Amino acid sequence: MPPKSTDRRRPTQDRAKATRENILDAAAELFGDRGIASTSTNRIAAAAGVSIGTVYRYFPDRAMIVAELLARIQGNIERRFTERVRDLADTPVQQLVLGVLEAVMEEMSTDVPLVRALIAGLDFYSSGMPELEVRLRLLVKMQVIQILGPGDDDEYDVLTFTIISACFGTVLRAAVLEDTRVRDEVIATTARLIATLADSERHARTTE
Structure with missing residues (x-):
């Protein structure tokens, strides 16, 4: 809910x-x-x-305050995400993913104690994050199609879902890390892994 x-x-x-x-x-x-x-x-x-x-x-009640703070973060994430995707059009997958991760991380790290409290106090599936995820998934899918070219829509859905899931998992955990150096390396590694996945998918289609 x-x-x-x-x-x-x-x-x-x-x-x-x-x-x-x-x-x-x-x-x-x-x-x-x-x-x-x-x-x-x-x-x-x-x-x-x-x-x-x-x-x-x-x-x-207090729950309404929590919901509003979460909605504020969600709105800022979506705005940063949209701006970063627009600016990173026609770029390699790794750079695109890295830019998206950094954009989301910028918002999540603006108030690390609050984010930590929200993550600890809320369940993902009742927090509204799934609704935000759906909106972001549409933006990512458009970029995936632009980068990889025409292909099977189901495959694009799977790849997009994988990218978004990996990004959410990384950001929600990395945002609360106190060592910014480790956090940056986690973001960079995630971008490389996702780019490798995308490149393998593209190579598999060209060799079929």
Whole structure:
């Protein structure tokens, strides 16, 4: 089940928007420091400098705050991903994958404590990540077709699914690594492995 929508409580006035964002920022910092389960809405209200009633005006419970923070990360990932794919059109597979991984990692590493808390506190299949994955998969498939040329659509689906799964697995785990050197090597190695897979697929079709 995807994250709950907060659209019905999304304010339109600038002051209300600022208050809402302030609550989210306070919650993000607390989640990163204490974890989701150990952070109450009362503590979030105190950190944001507002009353508990103000928090409930925008978010009926803590789960809604978590869902909104996750949605914020998802939206930023999709934006970075789309921009990077557009800029990396007509490039070798390894460079394309590396660029995509780096774009997603940039967002995931902007607030490592929060990402770590979200990964620890949420189940992938109830977090909304599958919905994001489907949208990103369409973008990757278009690039795969552009790079490899005309071919079997089912094979492209399998290759695209493999690429996206490998990227998600790598990013979700590597984003919380404290050693940035190790993190960068993990990203580079994943890109090489995926490029090798794509090259082998392309070679297999040309030799059939």
